[in-house]
Amino acid sequence: MRIAVAAAEGGGGALRPLADDGAPAGPAETVGDLAAAIAERERAAGPRWVWPATARLYPRLLEAGVRVARCHDLELVESLLLGHQGRYGEPRSVRAAWARLRGEPVPADPPPPQEAPPQGSLFDTSSDAAFDASFEASFGEEGPGAGGRPVAEGPGRGLHSAAGELERIVAVHAEQLRRVAELPGFALLAAAESAGSLVAAEMGHDGLPWSAERQDELLTELLGPRPTGGMRPRKLQALADRINAAFGLRTPVNPDSPAQIMKAFAAVGLPVTSTRAHVLKRVDHPAVPLLLEYKELSRLHTAHGWTWADTWVRGGRFRPEYVVGGVVSGRWATNGGGALQIPRVLRRAVVADPGWSLVVADAAQLEPRVLAALAGDRAFAAAAAEGDLYAALSEAFRGTASDGATARDQAKIALLSAMYGGGTGEAVRLLAVLKSRFPQAFEYVEAAARAGERGALVRSRLGRTCPPPSAGWRRLTSEGDEPGGDGDGAGASGEPGGGASRQVTAAQALRSRGRFTRNFVVQATAADWALALLAALRRRLAELGRPRLVFFQHDEVVVHAPAELADQVREAVHASAEEAGRLLFGRTPVVFPMEVAVVDCYADAK
DNA sequence: AGATCAGGCGCC
DNA sequence: AAAGGGCGCCTGATCT
Numbered sequence: 250m251r252i253a254v255a256a257a258e259g260g261g262g263a264l265r266p267l268a269d270d271g272a273p274a275g276p277a278e279t280v281g282d283l284a285a286a287i288a289e290r291e292r293a294a295g296p297r298w299v300w301p302a303t304a305r306l307y308p309r310l311l312e313a314g315v316r317v318a319r320c321h322d323l324e325l326v327e328s329l330l331l332g333h334q335g336r337y338g339e340p341r342s343v344r345a346a347w348a349r350l351r352g353e354p355v356p357a358d359p360p361p362p363q364e365a366p367p368q369g370s371l372f373d374t375s376s377d378a379a380f381d382a383s384f385e386a387s388f389g390e391e392g393p394g395a396g397g398r399p400v401a402e403g404p405g406r407g408l409h410s411a412a413g414e415l416e417r418i419v420a421v422h423a424e425q426l427r428r429v430a431e432l433p434g435f436a437l438l439a440a441a442e443s444a445g446s447l448v449a450a451e452m453g454h455d456g457l458p459w460s461a462e463r464q465d466e467l468l469t470e471l472l473g474p475r476p477t478g479g480m481r482p483r484k485l486q487a488l489a490d491r492i493n494a495a496f497g498l499r500t501p502v503n504p505d506s507p508a509q510i511m512k513a514f515a516a517v518g519l520p521v522t523s524t525r526a527h528v529l530k531r532v533d534h535p536a537v538p539l540l541l542e543y544k545e546l547s548r549l550h551t552a553h554g555w556t557w558a559d560t561w562v563r564g565g566r567f568r569p570e571y572v573v574g575g576v577v578s579g580r581w582a583t584n585g586g587g588a589l590q591i592p593r594v595l596r597r598a599v600v601a602d603p604g605w606s607l608v609v610a611d612a613a614q615l616e617p618r619v620l621a622a623l624a625g626d627r628a629f630a631a632a633a634a635e636g637d638l639y640a641a642l643s644e645a646f647r648g649t650a651s652d653g654a655t656a657r658d659q660a661k662i663a664l665l666s667a668m669y670g671g672g673t674g675e676a677v678r679l680l681a682v683l684k685s686r687f688p689q690a691f692e693y694v695e696a697a698a699r700a701g702e703r704g705a706l707v708r709s710r711l712g713r714t715c716p717p718p719s720a721g722w723r724r725l726t727s728e729g730d731e732p733g734g735d736g737d738g739a740g741a742s743g744e745p746g747g748g749a750s751r752q753v754t755a756a757q758a759l760r761s762r763g764r765f766t767r768n769f770v771v772q773a774t775a776a777d778w779a780l781a782l783l784a785a786l787r788r789r790l791a792e793l794g795r796p797r798l799v800f801f802q803h804d805e806v807v808v809h810a811p812a813e814l815a816d817q818v819r820e821a822v823h824a825s826a827e828e829a830g831r832l833l834f835g836r837t838p839v840v841f842p843m844e845v846a847v848v849d850c851y852a853d854a855k
Numbered sequence: 856a857g858a859t860c861a862g863g864c865g866c867c
Numbered sequence: 868a869a870a871g872g873g874c875g876c877c878t879g880a881t882c883t
Binding site for chain 2: 497507508523524525528544545548549552553587588589590591592593615616649688772803804
């Protein structure tokens, strides 16, 4: 059972029940209180809700205390379907999908809601009705393709027009179901992506437990007391002073300026090509260790310091905005707050409420296990049936170790090189071992790389598809080995970006694209798996009641739960990981073990 | 003054 | 210990 939903301004909306093939199963109905109507039907029938975008509608429901079990996010699914055809960046709104369906001119997506401050009247400006009203304000009722006549009824949108949108929603949904059914894995992908959108909104709503006090203590310990005005914290200023003393130059250098640092090194007779940490580490000068320490602390201060806390932490919670499908591989991105780049040292500030625990779970060696399951290489899969995959592979690499490295280290290097397209120095030798002992696993990623180099698309297990190469890339790589233009083809995924040299050769462009598609099949399938895990875990946690998913970072989840439920959450995590493996790969010897820690503080996990 | 680019580094 | 791909966000420098 499904129910299509269109929101109106003012909290009302329109609903229509659908059969599982998307056909209307009853009359449309308008309601004055959409949240209440959804809550009532969720209790009665537990339908799959079909709506344009969870990100715009669901936060309002959560504010009203309403949660739902399942949904179909039309925009996310439209993106996946377009992507499967190699059509990246085309409009994905319901109106656009509707226009494509009818062979009419396709309107551009309306711009995203202006600014989304971390707190404030967020939900009014980002609600679905406002989104649609903004569409009409921008383009007129029929969209830009129809000449954009003026909007008669002003910026708002009432129940009448919600009913009109409902008609488009029903039609677009039915068409999506038809297309999804033709693509293996896609039904699961659409469901998992939609479940992810629910998790993302709920995590943004619930927030990650965060102690601003602990953060302040940590910052004070590392940087000195919080400075006033725009001053540098005491310890940072002291380092800057010592850096200048070490250079001993007449004109002072600002350690935040790479250009000035490079000049300073040149002035003392030690020119450097850049001021990256790994470059500086090779330079023997007393300023180097000071600069490295300065960079580390400065980053903490500017990216996750007191200003960050003022902006993002409220009421003991950090509430980032997650962007489902924000990365082409299916990983999530975030919008503000840098939730996926929180420095490890700051995990000290993530603390469970009194009487509650954090269940921190991370998938061990996820990407090589995914490769094992994808490739169907029996010897390799046997290793991936073990708790420590690299250790299980190490027999094959015995005797390859130089210096102090173990065979396990060598196995890990070989695997990472295969999955990421590295291969300098000894990695080449280790790759040869991998190729001879695990030919199918090796061939799987090689085939993905070759596909990329000839401009083909590659897909994840469930069908998520990489973006096509740009026109610039095609032009460059079809012209032979002539040096290319001025970065004209750069920008799209898997193409050489800026960097020191603007000149990109055809060979470089080919290799870069090959590395991208080689990595894509593994990273995107790992993201498939992680989404399936998340969906399964969310369902199990709902049965337990109070536990909440509060953090998700690629292959790691954190659940905030009453302490007495922590063991049940732990079991739910293990069961969900197993379920995810089964959903993606069916019967496979490969296991996807989770390392789970029950802690009061995130920093105490592993 | 505001927008954009480049360099750099945090996370997986 | 690192390598690779993927991101977001900061500052300084430069452009408009």
